[in-house]
Amino acid sequence: MTTPGRLPDPYARDGGANLADILERVLDKGIVIAGDIRINLLDIELLTIKLRLVVASVERAKEMGIDWWEDDPALSSRARHRELARENTELRARLSRLEAPPVEEEGS
Amino acid sequence: MTGLRYVYAVCRPFGAALEDGPAGVAGVPPRQMSHRGLIAIVSTVPEEDFAEAPLRAHLEDLEWLTATARAHQGVIDALTSVTTPLPLRLATVFRDDSGVRAMLEEREEDFHRALERLDGRVEWGVKVYAEEERKESVQEPAGDRKAVSGRDYLRQRRLRHQAHEEMRENTERFARRLHETLSGFAEDSLLHPPQNPALSKAAGRNVLNAAYLVPRSASEAFVERVDRENSGVPGVRVELTGPWAAYSFSADEGRARP
Numbered sequence: 591m592t593t594p595g596r597l598p599d600p601y602a603r604d605g606g607a608n609l610a611d612i613l614e615r616v617l618d619k620g621i622v623i624a625g626d627i628r629i630n631l632l633d634i635e636l637l638t639i640k641l642r643l644v645v646a647s648v649e650r651a652k653e654m655g656i657d658w659w660e661d662d663p664a665l666s667s668r669a670r671h672r673e674l675a676r677e678n679t680e681l682r683a684r685l686s687r688l689e690a691p692p693v694e695e696e697g698s
Numbered sequence: 699m700t701g702l703r704y705v706y707a708v709c710r711p712f713g714a715a716l717e718d719g720p721a722g723v724a725g726v727p728p729r730q731m732s733h734r735g736l737i738a739i740v741s742t743v744p745e746e747d748f749a750e751a752p753l754r755a756h757l758e759d760l761e762w763l764t765a766t767a768r769a770h771q772g773v774i775d776a777l778t779s780v781t782t783p784l785p786l787r788l789a790t791v792f793r794d795d796s797g798v799r800a801m802l803e804e805r806e807e808d809f810h811r812a813l814e815r816l817d818g819r820v821e822w823g824v825k826v827y828a829e830e831e832r833k834e835s836v837q838e839p840a841g842d843r844k845a846v847s848g849r850d851y852l853r854q855r856r857l858r859h860q861a862h863e864e865m866r867e868n869t870e871r872f873a874r875r876l877h878e879t880l881s882g883f884a885e886d887s888l889l890h891p892p893q894n895p896a897l898s899k900a901a902g903r904n905v906l907n908a909a910y911l912v913p914r915s916a917s918e919a920f921v922e923r924v925d926r927e928n929s930g931v932p933g934v935r936v937e938l939t940g941p942w943a944a945y946s947f948s949a950d951e952g953r954a955r956p
Contacts, residue, residue, distance in 0.1 A: 607771075607939045609764060610898035611823060614890050614907075616767045616774075619945040620785040621812070623801060627702065627750050627791035629757065681855065688848045 701742040702749065703792040706773045707943070708802065708809050709737050712781035720772035724748070728773050731795065733802045736809055739777060740798060748791050757789065778943045782817050784809060785943045812948060820917060820941035822910045824880060824924055825893070827902030827935040828869040869934050873906035876927055876936070883920050884910035888946045902935060909946035917941060 704723050711732065716739075722728045726741040746752055756762040770788050777783040792798045802809070881887045892904040912920045921938065928936040 606937065607823070607942075608893075608898040608900060609767075610893040610900075611939050612767050612771050613763075613897065614893070615942065615945040616770050616785070616788040618890075619948065620787040621708075621948050622787050623705075623790050623805065625705070625789075625791045625801075626793040626797050627748060627753060627789075629750065629753055629789055629791075677859075685848075685852070688851065 700745065702745055703794060703798050704741045704743045704748060705786055705790045705792065705798055705801075706739045706741070706770060707777055707783035707785050708805075708813075709739070709777060709781045709783040710813055711735070711737055714780050716773075716776055716780070720776045721769060722773055723766055723769045725769075731798055733799045734806065736802050736806065738798050738802055739773060739783070740795075741773075743791070748789075753789060753791070774943045774945075778820065778941065782813065782819065783943050784812050784816070784948050785945050816911075816944045816947065818914050819885065819911050819944055819947075820914055821944045821946055822884075822912055822917070822920060822924075822941060823937075823939035824876070824906070824908050824910065825900075825904055825937045825939075826869070826873040826876060826906035827900060827937065828865065828905055829902040829933050829935050865933055869905055872931060872934050877906060877908055879927070880908070880910055880920070880923065883916070883923060884912050886911040886947055890946070900937075909942075911944055911947045914941075 704726075706723075706728060716728060716730075719727050722741045724741065724743045724747060726743055728739045728741045731738045731740050747756060756766070767788060774783055774785045792801065877887070877889075888909045890907040890909060892907050893900065895901075895904070898904070910920070924936060924938045
């Protein structure tokens with residue numbers, strides 16, 4: 591079930607878990623206890639970490655909607671609409687390029 | 699002995715050694731620390747890496763974070779095969795053994811309650827991807843602007859868009875139904891945000907990323923159920939991961955169910 595990725599996955603014994611599977615559990619889930627070493631993963635660092643991860647591959651992230659980390663899953667349809675809106679904008683831009691030498695108006 | 703104490707998990711005494719044990723965070727094999735009927739799983743880790751400032755810096759380093767997260771999960775995974783651990787969040791660090799013991803005492807009731815609730819249960823991860831859609835959008839940029847008139851282009855584009863949209867709706871309907879079905883099988887479920895492909899390296903668009911709490915004894919049936927769903931739906935891929943420790947169901951707060 592493991593998908594061919596660019597990184598070899600030493601974690602194959604875990605049923606094909608990828609890095610995102612692991613990080614979303616060890617960083618986002620599990621029991622929170624304030625240790626003696628105070629690192630607030632929840633409020634600051636976690637977001638920073640994830641932002642950095644996204645920035646590391648900004649092109650891919652843009653393709654898929656960059657705000658995945660703050661998206662409530664219940665809102666994933668909102669993300670879908672945003673993607674639609676973006677696609678719409680692209681289409682319009684393309685359309686106006688195509689129509690640069692004025693041709694008849696088509697569609698809406 | 700100097701060094702800090704990195705705590706992976708809390709569990710009940712399980713009377714087995716973690717043989718062939720996982721390497722552990724910072725390459726230090728974990729040991730069991732017993733206190734008042736609870737066991738903390740602990741590695742002694744170097745201060746130069748796990749004191750506040752270096753730890754903070756390390757967490758900004760994806761390579762370090764990846765290695766540490768995998769090591770942490772490796773230990774939790776080993777525990778899951780012998781008992782039901784309560785996984786703690788990554789990088790829970792104490793000054794010394796007495797700090798760990800104090801924590802065990804302070805949270806004693808919470809731990810017992812959670813251990814009782816999760817006993818004999820594991821977590822399964824199920825993700826749904828829309829596959830076809832991706833292939834399409836890969837073809838698009840090469841899109842034939844050359845051969846067609848503006849009108850044809852628009853028509854093609856519109857048809858493709860409709861097909862696209864239909865596919866999305868089918869996939870989401872499938873994902874919703876799958877989630878309902880699996881939630882019926884599971885004792886509890888939780889939706890994670892869809893995954894970032896930059897991290898997951900997975901192909902396709904992640905439309906469902908869910909976790910299910912399932913008794914060990916029911917796991918085989920659960921896995922079979924997921925496998926069955928996986929067959930024969932064009933453009934949709936279902937991925938199963940697990941069994942995980944019950945990461946997504948460990949936190950007590952905000953859980954309505956006992």
